[in-house]
Every structure is written in structure tokens, then in C-alpha cells.
Amino acid sequence: MGIIVQKFGGTSVGSVERIQNVANRVIQEVSRGNQVVVVVSAMGKTTDELVSLATQLSKNPSKREMDMLLTTGEQISISLLAMALQAQGQQAVSLTGWQAGIKTEAIHGNARIVDIDNTRMLELLNAGNVVIVAGFQGIASEAEITTLGRGGSDTTAVAIAAALQADKCDIYTDVTGVFTTDPRYVKSARKLHSVSYDEMLELANLGAGVLHPRAVEFAKNYAIPLEVRSSMEIENGTRVEEEVSMENNLVVRGIAFDKEITRVTVIGVTNGLHSLSTIFTTLAKNGINVDIIIQSMTSANTTNISFSIQTVDLDETLAVLAANKENLGFESIEHESGLAKVSIVGSGMISNPGVAAEMFEVLAANEIQVKMVSTSEIKVSTVVEDVYMLKAVEALHAAFKLEANVEQTV
């Protein structure tokens, strides 16, 4: 017997039938003798509908009022789930973010949780209730309603698990777990039994929305074991935890990929101490997300700086750079679109220095040219032409033995 936190996303509570399905899942967990806290998101399309109303009234609605508006979505979900549980005879109490004691920074739209007062949740649990908490929201000083930004409900669940010293946090979603690569594109993709927190962070862009990086970081910091699993199907999902025992003989655990990448090269940057920071501070101020950055010295006095961006940001990037040409001090700009990023992830890489070389070899054997490279301790990212992206993923998936049939022999 312990405390289990379950998180259900918007799709999982998208209709009356699905809410009843969630109630069944919760009752199963209670029947195993556990105390259960359930964190839910807003029902399916609710958030989109509310955003649409807001944008009809204001081109640039205030973040404070957006928080006021959007937090109603989760409040609807929690009360409906409480009713569904009560209808089945299960004691349940719903709590908004502020009622659950979730205190955040005084920032609207993207606040971080600073503290959770667990008193009320514990009282309710100990009185035999399932406690249902609105995800994505909290309260700042001055009794202001705040939201946590993208992936907020995942973060709520993990933070509550930490505050209650829960035994486990189950993230129920519309996929059955974390895969070696995206199963929609690669048939031999295989569900992982477990991944480490760091691997999960690097794989976070695999199957968008499976688990938000912020939540993973939080779980890592507090050592909360997570499990990503399906709300529709009864099967084990993927455990995210520090110790990965089952598959630690595999150096590479997953392959992530991403299209619509553009490489921008700033040529002839005046060689000053601050050239790098000036360029990327300027881009960041304009909300442009830069991924891979490569600096290469060309002569004693100038430098070329290449970086990758989402292609959708290209026009704005060029405009920002042009507007700051004098200030930044460069000669010209080149750019190449139609690129993709392919990354291999695995914490085993730390002790296997040859992994990057093996990756380049596989790509070369398949005649795929590498345009950019970036490495971290547990990841190697390459930028290639997007027409070769899936070919690269499949070749790497096979070379690093991630196929479904390999698992059966482990």
C-alpha cells in the first residue's frame, strides 16, 4: 500500500465515456490497496474552444485573463471525474490548483511551481478519498490564478508525487509507452520497458507530447519513478527511472528525428569576445529557438557561425539578423532549408566513445551526407537532407539493434 499519482491527458478525458473509463482505471488502483491522487487536463478540445473565444475578443489577450479563462477547462474535468467516481460508490473530492496547495511564481502563462502545501491532499487521502487535482494550474501570491505552460499537467502530477512522497507517478496517454523511434514511421520500432530520466529528456521530442521535458526534469530531481502508459489499453508502459536494468546492454536506446530544419550561416563575424552571445541573445529576444550551434574560425579576424532553426522561423531570423547587421558585425548570411535532424540517444554512450563514429559510418555507408553535428554525453545529433531522414533512422535503428525481433532475444 502506497500513494500512486495518476495523470490523464485531455484525450483520455475527452468524452463522458472516456471519463468513465478513467474512473475504472482509478478504482482498479484503489482496489490494489493504494491511495490515489489523479491529475487531469482539460477535456479534449475545450482549451482550443476557449482560446478561440479569447482571440475573437482581443488580438493580444492579457496572460492573466488567459489563465483565468483556461483554468476553467481542468476545473470542469476534475468535477466530472469526481462525479463519475462517486456514481460508482468511490469517495472522491476534486481540488483546483489553489485548493490543492500548488504555489507558483507570480508569472502568468508559464509559471513554475515553487511549493506544494500537501496538508489538504493528505487529509482527504487519509479520510478515504480519491483526490482529483486540476493539472496545469496553481496560485501565486496575491491569490492570482496561474498556469504552468506547455506540458503543465505532467509537471503538476510529478510535483504532487514529490510533495506526497508517492511511490509512483503513472502518466496515462494515448500511446502505449516510449518507443525506440516513432512507430508511425518505422515499422520495427519497439516499446522500451524502461529509460533513464536523461534519455527520456533527449527523447522527449519522440511522439510529441508523450511526456513534457519539464516534468521529466522534476521527476529526476526528486527521483520519482514514472511510467508512461496507455489510458485505453491494459498493458505495461515504459518506466522512466534512474536505474535501467532490463536493457542496459544496449548503448543506443532510441532514435529521434525532426523535419523542417534550416541551417543558417553567418559569415565573417568580426572576431570579438561577444559575437556569439550577441547574435544568440538577439535571436532569443525575438523568440527564435536555435538548436545546434557551430562556430568555426576562418581567419585571425573573422568567424563563421552556423546554427539550425525550425524552417518556419527562417524569415524572421533573416529579418532580425539584417536589422542588426551593423551591431552584430558580419559580412553576409547563407541558409539551407529542406534539412532534418536525426539523433541517437542512450546513456550507455558515456562509456562508449566510439558510438558517434559508428553513427557517421552507418550514414556514410548509406550515402547520406552529414551537414551538421552536435553531441552531448548521451546524444549525437546530425543534420541531413530531409529526403534521407527516414532512411537514416531505419539504418541506425537496425545498426544499433533496436528492432522488435532483437528484443525477444535479449
Next chain:
Amino acid sequence: MGIIVQKFGGTSVGSVERIQNVANRVIQEVSRGNQVVVVVSAMGKTTDELVSLATQLSKNPSKREMDMLLTTGEQISISLLAMALQAQGQQAVSLTGWQAGIKTEAIHGNARIVDIDNTRMLELLNAGNVVIVAGFQGIASEAEITTLGRGGSDTTAVAIAAALQADKCDIYTDVTGVFTTDPRYVKSARKLHSVSYDEMLELANLGAGVLHPRAVEFAKNYAIPLEVRSSMEIENGTRVEEEVSMENNLVVRGIAFDKEITRVTVIGVTNGLHSLSTIFTTLAKNGINVDIIIQSMTSANTTNISFSIQTVDLDETLAVLAANKENLGFESIEHESGLAKVSIVGSGMISNPGVAAEMFEVLAANEIQVKMVSTSEIKVSTVVEDVYMLKAVEALHAAFKLEANVEQTV
């Protein structure tokens, strides 16, 4: 310059266009140099939609969770109105019931306001904001979200007006004011310039939903001048206040009527001290609303008791009485449906003892038989066959000189 509280009902904020219309009304009031607090209800059909979701999940959803669910409706309205005002350059801040300091009893579904902490509203007003408060909701001790029951937003508005010592409380609705009788049925019905609180209480069932009796009582107790007016049309409405100066030469101010009335007669009740209270306590416990009650002695030992109910409650009333026959001690039950109630209302009656007699005379002259009578200090109610209801209303409307053309000569 003073503080004005404006209340807009669900129809008035039922769409993006209507919310913009409300924003215009608010800005007009601000441009007159007033500080404005706006109380809004949930948008149009929102509440019905939420109730429908709840009943799909539970036959008897808990009142606490219903409060949690339904209060999202007003929270959506307040944030959208704030955005609409901000889009027009008007500083505005929305507040939920708990943020606005509206403290209620710890009862779900039908709580009464016990106190309002006006600190935050005053701070925001003094900082130049329009303050937008969610109607119908408050907070009980233990940080529980509560609702005020039917007509709750009217009550919120009046209570806030009292707490802020506002100069006036304007109730914007979908009619242009309070009429001498229902203008949908009686062509000569005329809008009243003003009525007293007590008259408004008696007339509350004229044009259902114009103004909730609880709000009128609250306004009377704190001497808050109200005005009932249209949110769509620019014209003066009806003032509700203690001093009625304009039309005080009229003894009867309005005529209320109501169909679907049934008279029930309990025959041969054993003549005990407690027979009356026992019968009506039993009915009240079963949620049956009894209106007029008449007791007539028939012999030394038994009594006949007649009362009127809504026809929709007849079957349950008969079942409750039958089930308690022994306990209540009566011989038999008679009942007559197809009746209607017609009432004349006016505080001038207090000093005019002949008004009831005049009413009976008018009805008799029109060959309308009176089945039951009930009088208060400012009202005389009669029960008649429903086929004669409108005939009675029109005859009384003319006899007491309430027609539109009479007003012009006053």
C-alpha cells in the same frame, strides 16, 4: 463620481458580440466618471451544457462537485469581458467569487453570503480598473467553492453594492424594466418608472427572472437603489427603491398571474392543535411548494384544509398525503386542477382597505368565480379558473387604471 455596480445576465453575455456590447455599456459608465464593478453570469447555454455532462455521469451528482463544475461558467465570462474591455483600452481585472472576497455559508448549491471582504475590489478600483466579478459564487471556510442558488448573480451584485457602499446597482437583463403586468399577454401593460422593494418582492414572479427575490430583500435591507434595465436598448428602466415618488397616487402598481395551479382540499382533519403544521411540514419535507392555505372549521371535531400547489406537483402531493393518512388523520382528499392565480400588488393598499373588495367586484362584474383568496399588506391573490385568467388580468388592469394611456395623463 461614485461606485456603480452593473450586473449582466447570461443572455447579455451569450456571445462574443454581446460581450462586446456589455464592454461598451461598461465604458459608457466609466466615461461618466464612475468607478464600475461588473457582475456577470455564465454565458447563455453554458450552465445547461455543464449540467447535461454531469447528469450523463451521475444520476445524483454531489452538490459540492456541481458547484465546482458550474462556477467555471462565470469564470469564463469574467475573463472574456476583461479581455473585451482591455481590447478597447480600458484597464480591467476579473475576479472569481473567492478572489473578490465573497464569503458564504458552508452549504453547497444554495449558500447565503455571510460577508464580503472588499479590500481587493477597492484596491483594484482605486488603481483605475473596472473590476469584473463572477456572479453566483463564493467561498466557504475550508477553501470550498460554493454557489448561491437561483438568482445568485443578482444577489452577488446587490451584496457587492452594499459592501462597497455603491451609489447604485443596475441589473441589466433582456427586458426593459418591470411592467404593470406581463406585456407578452396584456397589450396595455406599461413599464413602471419605479417600484418599492416590497412591491418588487410581490411582483417577482412577473416576467420570470427579472430580479430574484433574494436580491430584492438584500437591497431592501441595505437600502441599495436598484435599476432593472435592458442590456440591448438605451432607455431608462425601472428603479427599485424605498421612496416611490412618481406614481404614488396609484394604489395598485402591478398585476401578477400564474397558470397551472391546483387546489387540494384535505377533508375531515382531526381537530388537533398540530394538524396544520403536521400536514405542511410533511409536504415541505417532500419538496412540495405550497402557496395559498385556507383552513375552515366544519364541526367541533374536524377541519377542512385547502391549499394551492403547482399542478406539476399534484401526483406527488397526493402520494405523500396518502402515505401519511393515518399519521395526519383525515377522511378524504379532493382536488381541482385547471386553475390560475391572479394577484394585485401595491404598497398603497395598506392605507386603502377597500381595494380587495374592489377587486372582487371587478371579477364578479366579469362573471369570474373566485375559488380561493389570500391577502398580505400589499397584495391580494385570487385563484380562478385558468380560462378566465387573462380576462381577469385585463379587467383589473383597466379598473385600477394601469394602462399605458393613463400614465400620460398623470
